[in-house]
Amino acid sequence: MKSLKDRLRLSTFAVLAAASLATFALSAADAAAEERKSIKIGYAVSKTGANAGGAAMTTIPNYKLWLADVAANGGLELPDGTKLPVEVVEYDDRSSAEEVVRAVERLAGQDKVDFILPPWGTGFNLAVAPLFDRYGYPQLAVSSVTDKAPDFVKRWPKSYWFLGGGRDYAGALAKMAAAQTEAGVINSKVAMISVADGFGIDLVNAARPAMKEAGLEVVMDRTYPVGTQDFTTLLKEAASSGADTFVAFSYPPDTFALTQQSQVQAFNPKVLYLGVGAGFPTYGRNLGPKADGIMTLGGIDIKNERNMAYRERHKALNGEYPDLWGSVITYASLQMLADSIKRVGLDREAVAKELSTGTFDTVLGETKLEDNQLRQLWLLGQWQDGNLVGVEPADRPGASKPVLPKKAWQ
Amino acid sequence: MKTILGLAAAAIAFAGLAAAPLYLGTYGIGLMIGLIGYVTLASAWALFSGPTRFVSLATVAFFGIGAYTVSAFYESFPPLMVLGLAALIGLGVSLLVGLATLRLAGVYFVIFTFGLAELIRQLVTWYEVNITGTLGRYLFVSYGPEVVYWQLLVLCAVTFGIGYLIQRSRLGLALKMIGDDEVVAEHCGLPTARVKLALFALSSVIITLVGAIQAPRWTYIEPTIVFNPTISFLTLIMALLGGATRLWGPAVGAVPLFLLFEWLSANFPDHYSIILGLLFMAIVFVLPRGVLDFLEGLTARMKSERSRQAAGTAPEHGKGRLAEGEAK
Known part of the structure; x- marks a missing residue:
C-alpha cells in the first residue's frame, strides 16, 4: 500500500523510456536498404x-x-x-x-x-x-x-x-486602373478595404505605393477584422467616397458577403475588385451573368x-x-x-x-522559371461570359481586354 | 530513503532523455520536442488548474505571447535574455489577468480564459496591422532542433521540480483546501486570492516559455499560427486523461495521447478528427478523473477484495481517491 505511489512513479518512467526506445527502434528499422521498385x-x-x-x-x-x-x-x-x-x-x-x-x-x-x-x-x-x-x-x-x-x-x-x-498583383491592378483613367472610363479615385490578416495586409501595403505611383488617389483605406460579415457601413462609405474603383483584398467568406451586400445596397462601382474566393469556380457559376465585370487575382487564358x-x-x-x-x-x-x-x-x-x-x-x-520564380502569371483577371480571363499583364500572349465599366447589378 | 531513490530515478531519466539526440534521428528529435513540449504544457497547466479546479483555456494565449516575444526580439538580444524577457512579459500579463479574473468562478472563468486567447490574438493583429504594417514575422535562428529539445527538457524538469516542491509545501496543502472548498479555506484564514494568483502566474510563465522555446522551429510567426486554440484543448485533455491533481498525471496523459495523435495523423489522415472526437468523449465518460486515479481505484479494490477473502469479512472501503493521503 505504502509503495503504491512510488510504483506508479516508476511505471511513469517506464512509459517514457518505452516511448523513447520505440522511436529509436522505428528509426533504425527503416535504414535497411532495398532494391528500388518505386x-x-x-x-x-x-x-x-x-x-x-x-x-x-x-x-x-x-x-x-x-x-x-x-x-x-x-x-x-x-x-x-x-x-x-x-x-x-x-x-x-x-x-x-x-x-x-x-x-x-x-x-x-x-x-x-x-x-x-x-x-x-x-x-x-x-x-x-x-x-x-x-x-x-x-x-x-x-x-x-x-x-x-x-x-x-x-x-x-x-x-x-x-x-x-503582393507587389505584383497590386501593381497590375494599379496599372489597369491608371490606363482606364487615362482612357476616361473611370475617375482616378480608389476606395480600398482589406482584411486584417496576412493576405490583406500584404496586398494593401503593396497597393498604397502602387496606386500613388500610378497617379491614382486613394480616398478610402480601411481594414476589417477576419470574420467580418456585415459590410453595410463600409460599402456605404465607399459609395459616398466618389471613387469609381472599389478594391477589397478579402478572404473567401468576406468576398461572398461583399458580393451579396453590394447587390442588396445597389453599390455599383465602375471597377469592382474582390480578393480570394472570386476565382472559385462556384463563384462564377452561382452568380451567372451577374459575375461579368468583377475583377480578382488570377485568371486563365481560355484559348x-x-x-x-x-x-x-x-x-x-x-x-x-x-x-x-x-x-x-x-x-x-x-x-x-x-x-x-x-x-x-x-x-x-x-x-x-x-x-x-x-x-x-x-x-x-x-x-x-526566372531566378527560381514563376513570373508568367495572370495577375489580374475579369469575369467575362462565365470565364475568369486574364487581363494583366496586358502584353502577355492570350491576354483579354478588360471590359469596363462594370454593368450595374440587375 | 524513498525520496532519494525517486530523485535518483528522476536524474537517470533526465540524463537518458538529454542524451536522446545522440541516438535519435531528426524525426525522433522532432517527435521528442513535441512530446516534451506537451508534457511540459500539461504539467504547467495542472500546476494551477489541478489543485484549484479552475479550468483554464488560456494556455495558447501565453504560448503565443512567448512565441511572439521571441520573434520580436531575437535579433536584438542573446537567446537566453529573450527567454527571460518572454518570461517577464508572460508574468506581467498573467498577474494582470489573474488579478482581474481569479475571483470569477466555475464556467465564467473557463469562458473568460477562452476569450483571453482570442483577445490577445486580436491585439497582436491590431498592433501589427496598424503599427508595424506587417503581419508575419520571420524568425531565422542558427541553432538546430537539438537545442530546442534541450531547452524544453530543462524547462520540463524544472516544472516537475516546482510541482514536487509545491506538493510537499504548505502552499500545496493550501491549494488542496481551496480546491476542495474555497469558502471554507477562506474562513480558515487562507489568502485564497493571493495563492491562486501566484500559482496562475507560475503556470503561465512556464507556458509562455514553452512557446518561446518552440517558436524558432517555425521560421514564420503569425497570429493564426501561434494562437491556435487546438493547443489549449489538447493540453487540457492530456492533463485530464492522466489526472490533473497528480505530479505525474499530466505526463501519463500527454505521452500516450501525443503518440496516438502522431499515429492517427499518419495512418488515418482523413479520419483524424472523428477518431479524436470519439476519444475525447471516451475519456470524459470512462476516465473522468484520469488514468492514475482509475488505476489506483482498481488496485485498491483488488486489495480490499483480497483482504476480504483472507479475513472472510467485507471491510468498508472508500472508493476512488483513498490512496491520496499526503502522509509520507
Missing part, C-alpha cells in the same frame, strides 16, 4: 483545421490528379526510359506549424522519400523551407504569395516560388486548350473544376517535377538544377 513521394498538407479549406481547393485535388495521371501513365519515367510506380506517403498537418515541421522531418528522416511536395499556405511553406534546404529537397512552393521570394531563393537555393507577391483539357480532367476526378488562380500552377509545378526526373533521374541535386534552368512544356504552355 519512387517514394511524400507530402504533409492540412486536411483538418483552419487551413483545410484552402488546401482542399488549391493543393490536394491537384496532387491527386497528378498522381492519378502518373499512375495512368505507368509511373514516373526515368532517363533510361523505364517507368517506376509512385508510392505515396501522406500526412495531415492539422493546420499546426509544429505538426507540419515534424511531418516533413518524418518524410525526410524516417520515410526517406525521394521527393516531398510542399504544404499549403505561405506560413507553412516558410516553416518547412529550412528543412527542405537542410535535407536537399527541392521545394515547389506554389500556394504562397510573397514579395520576399528573391531573398528566399538566396537563402534556400532549392526553393521555387510560383505565385508571385489555351491544354489548360481547358486539364480543367475537364480535374472535374472528372475531383467532381469540381479547379479554382482559377493557384490550381493550374500547382499542377504545372508537378509536371515540371516529373519532366525533370525524366531528364536527369532521381538525384535531387540534378533535379533542382533542372527545375532552375530547364524549359518545360506544361498545362500553362511553355514554362521557365
Whole structure:
C-alpha cells in the first residue's frame, strides 16, 4: 500500500523510456536498404483545421490528379526510359506549424522519400523551407504569395516560388486602373478595404505605393477584422467616397458577403475588385451573368486548350473544376517535377538544377522559371461570359481586354 | 530513503532523455520536442488548474505571447535574455489577468480564459496591422532542433521540480483546501486570492516559455499560427486523461495521447478528427478523473477484495481517491 505511489512513479518512467526506445527502434528499422521498385513521394498538407479549406481547393485535388495521371501513365519515367510506380506517403498537418515541421522531418528522416511536395499556405511553406534546404529537397512552393521570394531563393537555393507577391498583383491592378483613367472610363479615385490578416495586409501595403505611383488617389483605406460579415457601413462609405474603383483584398467568406451586400445596397462601382474566393469556380457559376465585370487575382487564358483539357480532367476526378488562380500552377509545378526526373533521374541535386534552368512544356504552355520564380502569371483577371480571363499583364500572349465599366447589378 | 531513490530515478531519466539526440534521428528529435513540449504544457497547466479546479483555456494565449516575444526580439538580444524577457512579459500579463479574473468562478472563468486567447490574438493583429504594417514575422535562428529539445527538457524538469516542491509545501496543502472548498479555506484564514494568483502566474510563465522555446522551429510567426486554440484543448485533455491533481498525471496523459495523435495523423489522415472526437468523449465518460486515479481505484479494490477473502469479512472501503493521503 505504502509503495503504491512510488510504483506508479516508476511505471511513469517506464512509459517514457518505452516511448523513447520505440522511436529509436522505428528509426533504425527503416535504414535497411532495398532494391528500388518505386519512387517514394511524400507530402504533409492540412486536411483538418483552419487551413483545410484552402488546401482542399488549391493543393490536394491537384496532387491527386497528378498522381492519378502518373499512375495512368505507368509511373514516373526515368532517363533510361523505364517507368517506376509512385508510392505515396501522406500526412495531415492539422493546420499546426509544429505538426507540419515534424511531418516533413518524418518524410525526410524516417520515410526517406525521394521527393516531398510542399504544404499549403505561405506560413507553412516558410516553416518547412529550412528543412527542405537542410535535407536537399527541392521545394515547389506554389500556394504562397510573397514579395520576399528573391531573398528566399538566396537563402534556400532549392526553393521555387510560383505565385508571385503582393507587389505584383497590386501593381497590375494599379496599372489597369491608371490606363482606364487615362482612357476616361473611370475617375482616378480608389476606395480600398482589406482584411486584417496576412493576405490583406500584404496586398494593401503593396497597393498604397502602387496606386500613388500610378497617379491614382486613394480616398478610402480601411481594414476589417477576419470574420467580418456585415459590410453595410463600409460599402456605404465607399459609395459616398466618389471613387469609381472599389478594391477589397478579402478572404473567401468576406468576398461572398461583399458580393451579396453590394447587390442588396445597389453599390455599383465602375471597377469592382474582390480578393480570394472570386476565382472559385462556384463563384462564377452561382452568380451567372451577374459575375461579368468583377475583377480578382488570377485568371486563365481560355484559348489555351491544354489548360481547358486539364480543367475537364480535374472535374472528372475531383467532381469540381479547379479554382482559377493557384490550381493550374500547382499542377504545372508537378509536371515540371516529373519532366525533370525524366531528364536527369532521381538525384535531387540534378533535379533542382533542372527545375532552375530547364524549359518545360506544361498545362500553362511553355514554362521557365526566372531566378527560381514563376513570373508568367495572370495577375489580374475579369469575369467575362462565365470565364475568369486574364487581363494583366496586358502584353502577355492570350491576354483579354478588360471590359469596363462594370454593368450595374440587375 | 524513498525520496532519494525517486530523485535518483528522476536524474537517470533526465540524463537518458538529454542524451536522446545522440541516438535519435531528426524525426525522433522532432517527435521528442513535441512530446516534451506537451508534457511540459500539461504539467504547467495542472500546476494551477489541478489543485484549484479552475479550468483554464488560456494556455495558447501565453504560448503565443512567448512565441511572439521571441520573434520580436531575437535579433536584438542573446537567446537566453529573450527567454527571460518572454518570461517577464508572460508574468506581467498573467498577474494582470489573474488579478482581474481569479475571483470569477466555475464556467465564467473557463469562458473568460477562452476569450483571453482570442483577445490577445486580436491585439497582436491590431498592433501589427496598424503599427508595424506587417503581419508575419520571420524568425531565422542558427541553432538546430537539438537545442530546442534541450531547452524544453530543462524547462520540463524544472516544472516537475516546482510541482514536487509545491506538493510537499504548505502552499500545496493550501491549494488542496481551496480546491476542495474555497469558502471554507477562506474562513480558515487562507489568502485564497493571493495563492491562486501566484500559482496562475507560475503556470503561465512556464507556458509562455514553452512557446518561446518552440517558436524558432517555425521560421514564420503569425497570429493564426501561434494562437491556435487546438493547443489549449489538447493540453487540457492530456492533463485530464492522466489526472490533473497528480505530479505525474499530466505526463501519463500527454505521452500516450501525443503518440496516438502522431499515429492517427499518419495512418488515418482523413479520419483524424472523428477518431479524436470519439476519444475525447471516451475519456470524459470512462476516465473522468484520469488514468492514475482509475488505476489506483482498481488496485485498491483488488486489495480490499483480497483482504476480504483472507479475513472472510467485507471491510468498508472508500472508493476512488483513498490512496491520496499526503502522509509520507
